[in-house]
Amino acid sequence: MHGTTDTEAILRGVLDQWKAGVDHHEPQRVASLFTEDATFQGLHPYSVGRQGVADYYASQPLGMAVEYRLLESRRLSDDILLGYLSVDFSFTDRPTLSLNLGVVVQRSRDEWLIGHYQVSRLD
Numbered sequence: 001m002h003g004t005t006d007t008e009a010i011l012r013g014v015l016d017q018w019k020a021g022v023d024h025h026e027p028q029r030v031a032s033l034f035t036e037d038a039t040f041q042g043l044h045p046y047s048v049g050r051q052g053v054a055d056y057y058a059s060q061p062l063g064m065a066v067e068y069r070l071l072e073s074r075r076l077s078d079d080i081l082l083g084y085l086s087v088d089f090s091f092t093d094r095p096t097l098s099l100n101l102g103v104v105v106q107r108s109r110d111e112w113l114i115g116h117y118q119v120s121r122l123d
Helices: 004-023 027-031 050-058
Strands: 034-041 065-077 080-090 097-108 111-121
Touching: 004 027, 004 065, 004 080, 004 097, 004 111, 027 050, 034 050, 080 111
Parallel strands: 034 111
Antiparallel strands: 065 080, 080 097, 097 111
16 A cells, blocks of 8 residues: 555656756657656647647747646556646746646556646636
């Protein structure tokens, strides 16, 4: 049995890498954190697969950065984790965008990857 601390540590490890890729505007780096068949739902129409993730983040403005706060975490099985977050995307030329984010992270060989990503507006 795995504890909440272990689950949160795994989620934070993946999400910290995601944040670094977003903050440095590295779409391919961000995409590499997703499974090859990941379902990705940003604020635009959804996509499936790493290329859709890379395209989405490539279209984001330079200078965009993200801060996140992990609100809930669950271990659905030994190899599948669920995270629910509050995220703030900041920009150089417009107000911060606050969203909710749900992720499903799964173990793939020796690494943890995002298999599902879905944001929703707070309003």
